Amino acid sequence: MEWSRILTQVLGELVAPTTAAYALAAIGLNLHFGYTGLLNMGQAGFMLLGAYGFAIASMHGASVVVALLVAIACGAVFAAVLGIPTLKLRGDYLAIVTISAAEIIRMVGRSTMFDDWTGGSSGLRGDQYTAGFQALSPLPDGRTTIGPLTYLNNGFDSWWLRLVAWGVVALAVVFVLLVTRSPWGRVLKGIREDEDAVRALGKNVFAYKMQALVLGGVMGALAGVLYTLPRSVQPDGMGRSMTFFVWTVLLLGGAATLFGPVLGSMLFFALYMLLRAGMRVALPDGFVSATQIEQIGGMLVGVTLMALVIFRPQGILGNRKELAFDVR
Amino acid sequence: MSAEMSSPTTAVEAAAAAAADPASAEAVQVARDLTFVEPRVGVAKPDAVLVVDGVQRRFGGMTAVDVDHLEVQRGAITALIGPNGAGKTTLFNLLTGFDTPNQGSWTFDGRSLAGRSGAAVARAGMVRTFQLTKALSRLTVLQNMLLATPRHPGERLGLSWLPFLWRAREREATEKALEILARFKLDAKKDDFAGALSGGQRKLLEMARALMTDPTVIMLDEPMAGVNPALVQSLLGHVQALRDEGMTVVFVEHDMHAVRHISDWVVVMAEGRIVAEGPPGTVMQDQAVVDAYLGAHHDTDLGDDALLDPAVLARLEAEATGRQSAPETDHQEEQR
């Protein structure tokens, strides 16, 4: 009974909106890192900015569509601002700048200076900006049970949200499929391998990298919207750890693969839930506290990331020969 | 040390040899064009495709490249030779937009290329290869080739996700790629990852890939370096074939053997400057070249008395100042 409850929880994680949000963020990161070789260490910054864009626009009376456009614009502008100084430099500069910029966004977001807009460190409550989104739902009110999973049709943690979140993920997968199988995607892969060679063939490498950065960044921004729809915009919940978890998700599934990010996200959250719930049940009462379980869970994520990168850098779906890591 | 320089092939003889060769008439024409060109540094060519003026590149206190004037004949194979550290690759990088000179200008087909990016230079029709091959190892051989397709609509992000807009162009490019691959005998490997090719095959692939862009000038950086000797001959054949198709070939090489058989014109660099140019036979006879070339060569026998002879040094210096009005500056031996 205890275990069947855990199994239901694990199953729930597979379809959770958060899982979809991470999958989308990882799809964006996959465009950056997997296909183009850009070391974006600030995906959480894109997500947070997108979330702020959507939430603040909604709170100031924008419709859902306009708010989404604002979120997209936030991601695109952020990518452009970061890309201009760094895309002509060596890869690790981009890493340092993106991680720093993501931190700046978070610090500014939680600062008392912009309290009226961002709500400071306590953030923005979900009900302040999700009304428009909830109103779009065509589903009748009530609960629906599919298999062992029961959720409200509408509301914060609802089927409607799940439907939209996974719909967006599916669209993103199709889009990535199309662009990466195209000659455009070929140029990106060429850049990942050796940008000088591609430049010598007459391609404007900077422009391609910028396009990839913006595209992946916009996906990150949308992922941020998805992530915050079922909860609140919390700057401190969207910091470096989030970026690193997105990386873990991507590398788990397999960089430079189409379904890697989606599989990685599902697996990551399912295992993470299994681990924590399992520990809670399996370990005797009082042996570890709830907080400690979270911490042990976090440690295991770190160890998994290390082991993954060392022993199976291509992830679950990847092809070792077409590994996304540079060999230089 | 002079064994390899001993056969006194004159330009005329070279032209005759070329004529005897069942090569195209065009090649003979080029050789003839250059026959009457005086073998002198900075000499004007009958039909120059690339003209370099006063290009300098300094790294800290060291002048890596200092070229007063250089013209490259259209439709000819020009070899750029010189010892390691002579600045050949740096000059290459400068001309192809991969490095920026401290000063100087150069024109390609009458248009100035100074300040243009590497990509812009390539689009203008001057395509280069690299000393250390840059085969994109985790792309297949065919993908490597297709990547070089110029003006491909599918490479524009806005159109890329609408395959029907670019499928025709892709098919056309694939046909062309297979044709070129067949010529370089790489067609059997078209679906292999480029990383799985041998060193020589990668050189070939790089050359084939450059051809996909329909270049006017193809710049090869040490095409023979690290290639299995058995393959060198076929590589040289390919280089000649490019010329015979009307392309201008400029290549960097530090091995003189390879150069003399295929090049129409040889430019010798040492310590950043051009010290001599002329048809291969003439240039290699030039005592100044031999001395300058070997004087800076890292594997020179330092016991060679000629190099220490004050008279030789004085003559070299006189020649240097005579050729170039600027006084010779101190060059540091900081090469590694």
Add this chain to the structure above:
Amino acid sequence: MTADRPTCRPRAGTRGRRLLIFLAALAAPALLAVAPAQAATAATDATTAAAAAAACRPDDATACVAVLVLGAENARVPDAQATITGPGGFTADVTTAADAVAAVAVPQPGTYTVELDPATLPDDAPLPDGAATTVEVTAQTGSTARAAFRVGEAAAAPAPSATASGLASGSGSGSGSGSASSAAPGGTAADDAGGAASEGDAATGSITPAQVWQQLGSGLRFGLLLALASVGLSLIYGTTGLSSFSHGEQVTLGALMAFVTINAWGLHPVLGGIVTVAVCAATGWLQDAGIWRPLRRRGTPLTQLMIVTIGLSITLQFLIQLVIGGGSQRILTSNPRPVTVGPFTLTEASWWAMGIALVVILGIAAFLTRTRIGRATRAVSDNPALASATGIDPHRIVRIVWVMSAGLAGLAGMLLGIVFGSFNWMMGMQMLLLMFAATTLGGLGTAYGALVGSIVIGLVVELSNLVLPSDLRYASALVILILVLLVRPQGILGRRERIG
């Protein structure tokens, strides 16, 4: 082919630094404040902050505890009463006001309990069911620890999780009843700014010369301590090409070890310091022997290695949390004693820390230039292949570098923990970005560059306090980093990379 020569004269560094400070003062607000409307609200905020500071103004010898009761829309709820109790039998009653933060000066740093009297809350804004009426905060000299209570219907499910309590004590501005924290790992592993915050909010009214001197002193102090840590990061980058993301945790580890040896075991600070540095250096050895060397042998690409350091960083972060919990800890339990030298007033421990940092940095400089191993280290940084051809064993040098950097990071962590009054598990993580900024600013992979960059960053962080709210101090340093990359990507002392 050709050895580059650094073309920078040392003067350029100083001039650049001055320029940077200037830029920091100018550019950061310009970048951050966008709309005039926002600027206006910022101004009102500044006035309220000033009013709060009037009640209790934190400086190097004073710690403040403030109580905030927030209703709907983050409005301050007036006339709520709370009691602050703390070590030494300290008690104080405070009443909140609508236009100011109720703050009192507390006699000594330490953990204070703030208990809200629910009966004094307005009827329309009661404490949510099950919300805690007490919050623990850690007061530190030079800062205001804020205990915040969220009240009213709109307050989200009150569940002061470990994270929330970590925020409360770590940053000095926590919330007693955190809003619904998510079950997602991103939510539970929330990071936080200001975990190692020290100096108070100086963004009040006009800037006096005394304040400038004070911030300069703090900036130099921070810069020197940061340099200790960044030199190691820079050496690792120089010799192996690796940007080590776990270097931050090495710093936290130093603070942790110092806490264990000095606070928990009661060792003399000098002895504790020696043990700390030794243990930290040992972790460097272990890491290189256990992870990095085998991976180098396998020829693992650098990007991959970098992600391994991220994994290691996550692991260590949670391990450290497991050991010391989410709250902050103090290394020295005694009260800090302010000592004034010239225009600078800093704690006695700060002066010691600066002295130690300076001596150690000079020691490293001597090591790198005078000793055979030091010169070999620089040779490996320059060109590993050439170095190994001349009989230097790069693996041995890299091993030494790891041991040294881990030891230095540990020392830096200990000193930072002492100087800031307390530390928590996030300290290193926050320092890491500043270290990256410092090394990038100075020129990646050059030890001297790391020193110069660190001092710049230290000064920027502390001086930006004069014009910006203190929660943006680290942000200003990162803005500077990005600006410098725009202008001079090779850093202040770095040299341009050659292509081809």
